[in-house]
Amino acid sequence: MLICVVNPNTTASMTEKIGAAAQAAASPGVEIRAVNPEFGPPSIEGYFDEAFSVPGLLDEIAKAADADAFVVACFDDTGLDAARSATAAPVVGIGEAAFHMASLIADKFSVVTTLPRSIAPIEKNLIKYGLMARCARVRAADVPVLALEEPGSDARRTIEAEILRALAEDGAEAIVLGCAGMTDLARDLERKVGVPVLDGVACAVGLAETLARLGLRTSKRNAYAFPLAKSYAGAFARFSPG
Amino acid sequence: MLICVVNPNTTASMTEKIGAAAQAAASPGVEIRAVNPEFGPPSIEGYFDEAFSVPGLLDEIAKAADADAFVVACFDDTGLDAARSATAAPVVGIGEAAFHMASLIADKFSVVTTLPRSIAPIEKNLIKYGLMARCARVRAADVPVLALEEPGSDARRTIEAEILRALAEDGAEAIVLGCAGMTDLARDLERKVGVPVLDGVACAVGLAETLARLGLRTSKRNAYAFPLAKSYAGAFARFSPG
Amino acid sequence: MLICVVNPNTTASMTEKIGAAAQAAASPGVEIRAVNPEFGPPSIEGYFDEAFSVPGLLDEIAKAADADAFVVACFDDTGLDAARSATAAPVVGIGEAAFHMASLIADKFSVVTTLPRSIAPIEKNLIKYGLMARCARVRAADVPVLALEEPGSDARRTIEAEILRALAEDGAEAIVLGCAGMTDLARDLERKVGVPVLDGVACAVGLAETLARLGLRTSKRNAYAFPLAKSYAGAFARFSPG
Amino acid sequence: MLICVVNPNTTASMTEKIGAAAQAAASPGVEIRAVNPEFGPPSIEGYFDEAFSVPGLLDEIAKAADADAFVVACFDDTGLDAARSATAAPVVGIGEAAFHMASLIADKFSVVTTLPRSIAPIEKNLIKYGLMARCARVRAADVPVLALEEPGSDARRTIEAEILRALAEDGAEAIVLGCAGMTDLARDLERKVGVPVLDGVACAVGLAETLARLGLRTSKRNAYAFPLAKSYAGAFARFSPG
């Protein structure tokens, strides 16, 4: 089984880290292919960056026709609905994956993400998925995404402090890490804070693999129907079904 | 006052129709500039098409630095959140505009859109805005967007039939037309069906104009903060603040 | 175009202030007529006062048969549903107006009103309109309505302090002023606190004017149908259609 | 114990019928005093009529200072919040009473009311109370309120037919009769349709009596605080605490 994990930003070091986390989470015999678009923003911080990452993300999905399942490895689940329309293979976002898995092991969870501007997109996703009822609070540690890539930054300590506030103030029983770049922190933080700490990359690989193993594919009725044949004005030839 | 109305698809005849409707709705002294992107899909039918129209939409917003307000003239409110991040001028989507205005003149409204694949994006927007509580039902007349541009098509009759079903079955007290391409049908349909029929283009122009007149601009705190300075990998130079 | 702005309380100085704000917000060529009932309470603070202001409000609406649109200038949207039944002209409440407009420029807003007893009516309205999802919190500054009319009161400072708490604690991106008597404070407070501060009077005038310009009138199907012909026991002859 | 049941309309025959139903529902030793205002509409059908019935309703409450509890006997719970502010004695609306009691004996109930214009006020109340989650549907039998007072009208048959539709289509497990004028129909309809049929008058008397027996009185903190001392412009002297 081949799972294509698309990091929708263009920062290769992050793609590598995500790929390693994905492979570690996968069952024996599952191949992970971690990729990122050739064009687009180096990190996704808010709605504007999201918009410019989606065409590149869809480009990667079109290139990976041999994949059995896809993971969209941005915690905002950037372009997830469009990706589901582009393929019949199952597509799982790391944000939704973490929310669904957290709902299975805790009555209520809190999310700790990077910047305050990312709170609204995450809350809107939770409302869209129906899972806001299970989320105690979405919090931002005020750490830029790429600070997570810098050795020696105090990002990890800042995130841990925000998790402790979530436990003290929100009634949270589990913590969801709200950025793909935090994927390597989950285990260590879990040991420190004493409740489950969920990394979306691992959760999404597990769900994508399960969907593929069970033969569950994206419904093509209504919302995620294949795009109609039309020209995209020459700019994105790979996507023109016509 | 200048309002820039962006049709996010690339069909010029539709841009013209939208521009005429916008000008007709505007107060005296308000200038309407109707534009469409140079690249992207010719019509927006579902999540996949949305994804490819947003960069072009943002390109048009960046070009219109002199506008006092913007209207995004696709009923799915395509790219609306990203557009709000790109400018401090107010930005209004025609979908949200129609929902807000319908809420002021009716207890409950139904939406009649084009294809079944557009029902989910519209419902998700209504949930996101909070206004699902006011919407009796989102219906599709099963008419492709560009059929609305063809003289002699029976699109108008099919839409009218769907409206009558909405009145008979949904308890709707007003009807929202769910596509920018229906902008020229509202008045005539209202006369025929006997309840208010709302066109999002006119509603959005009214709201955009009002926001601009009152000096109300998009909040730059959190969700719609300006994009951080970063390179978009060369592909979209106009947007690179760095 | 004539917009009749009804202050449902009987305090003439407040009606004047509201009228001035309304005229300042209106487009050129729009005439504002600000009135208040001949009978009823001098200020509306809670459900009990609301009840006694509604007949007088409806009386003013009946007298203004020449108006193209109405504004109900009490932030609790006192009597709004009854007013919509009484006329086919559009009727806009200043509370709902501010909520709708704030939703167009911010992901989440907080409301700052006068007394704690007004929090429940405002929250219940937000739930009824569907817009509670967009409201971070309704707060009371504990300032009586008529203190806003007294020169030299420290009402303004108290309100500003409450706004700053809303920004620090609620994640609000915009502030809605929760009383018609605060209409003259919005601009100044906005400059001080650095996020949009919305005054319902200006918002409602903009929406009423837009509805009238677009020919959108209150639906007479079901909820807002004209009252049936019946005698109101002699007490309110002006309203007896029979 | 004295329970004052206020029919907020001015139709004496309806007050008598309500009084008889209330007395039949009360425990031994509970005295029922059924009254109606001296002024106001003869029936309450929609928001406009509601507005004119509330001052008279509050007048009756002020006159009955010796009552241990009050019942507001209009299914729209007209003026309920204002009534709760006017007295510390418990006040129960017949609409809310029926919703709460139905929730104790059925997973889901449907409401059958009189005219289509009453659906919206009832739905809005259900949303406000939180109990919309338990209501399958609000239906109108299209029977005017006063037709229920006419001997020989086919109102009863029309209502029964609507109940049967509710059972067939809504999944309802109980039926709430949506008008005080239907109080004498409940028992007979229950026998015919085979599920519990609830009359709000009986339910409200039971709840009011229980609140009074347990010494539970309306909270005077915030929402239902006593009105502040102010003049009501001479028109309603009885209510001026000053």
Added chain:
Amino acid sequence: MLICVVNPNTTASMTEKIGAAAQAAASPGVEIRAVNPEFGPPSIEGYFDEAFSVPGLLDEIAKAADADAFVVACFDDTGLDAARSATAAPVVGIGEAAFHMASLIADKFSVVTTLPRSIAPIEKNLIKYGLMARCARVRAADVPVLALEEPGSDARRTIEAEILRALAEDGAEAIVLGCAGMTDLARDLERKVGVPVLDGVACAVGLAETLARLGLRTSKRNAYAFPLAKSYAGAFARFSPG
């Protein structure tokens, strides 16, 4: 009229206290029979204990075929849905009873329960009943259930302190005591804190008595239909309808 009050735990001193509170709340002429199961946990603290108390609770209901109504006297409303299926007599849980009664005398209430593990079951019940909209917050005083039975424990003081926090922080207008073992504290706490303090036992007796007096019985359509005839594997012979 006979009301059977089942304390679903096996602590006889608690059953006695509950029985006394129930009799004090009942109308003259209403007989209270307070019982507890022969087997099961001595207190119910969380989901696990709930599971083991339900068969015994249903056993007590089966034994009391002469009861006109039942009260389930655990604040988690343990086994309530199963109990409703087991009999046509009305069954009222003390949790739901307190929530419904509090909704009649306050806009918003807070719940103060025993242990943190009980917060989730109570919140889930509030969501299920639809009444979460009326609840400001569910709080735990961190007092074990049986500490309420120990003379000289400081449970009462701890609970009072938590109530004062609820008033200061939640905007609550009434307090619901979240454990059957607190039934004897309500009156005294109400005097101290100045808002209504509700005990579920008294509320449930009042509602059960009212349902029985009005002839309202559990609907046997769908959710609460009688169990189908089947063998329960010999273990619970009393419940086998076959």
Added chain:
Amino acid sequence: MLICVVNPNTTASMTEKIGAAAQAAASPGVEIRAVNPEFGPPSIEGYFDEAFSVPGLLDEIAKAADADAFVVACFDDTGLDAARSATAAPVVGIGEAAFHMASLIADKFSVVTTLPRSIAPIEKNLIKYGLMARCARVRAADVPVLALEEPGSDARRTIEAEILRALAEDGAEAIVLGCAGMTDLARDLERKVGVPVLDGVACAVGLAETLARLGLRTSKRNAYAFPLAKSYAGAFARFSPG
């Protein structure tokens, strides 16, 4: 890895069928142990049967201390919260599993269950999980659970007909089969109806396996804390931690 799948009813043929489906869904190397309680009802149809199956279910969980994860194989997720309290290993219900997985491949799904009395428990679970927003409708095919075990019954045809109604009337994009006894029908029905058809047993095995592989265990903070040491009155000695 060992996954213990507990069928909470006592029908061995159903346990066998469930075990086979579970093994077919599991990854290579995952061992499935399918068990059922020694005591309890032969099928679970409604709240009453649920109550009597939970002690036996918890007994099986206590016996399987070597399991890495548990599946509760009744679609009502019977006793799921209690099971989560009883062990730190992850526990997944087949109802919740199907809802979560359906949410990953379809915008909206409908559920087709056995008897009308099971609709309410399923709807209440959906509300509790937060996923009602994704469910178009819960339908009953009116097929008793054990009819699914009888060769030659027309249960399969009746279920297929109900699925077709769900597609025609609900706007569903996927179908969730609402009973563990339908586990062998999913593949065949999916081929016939052309949209994904989900079996909860397979979904739950996938999720349980994923949780175990990722080291995600039930949070022991608050809701699912281990039971406190107490005697269960001798009746269920195996569960007495004391």
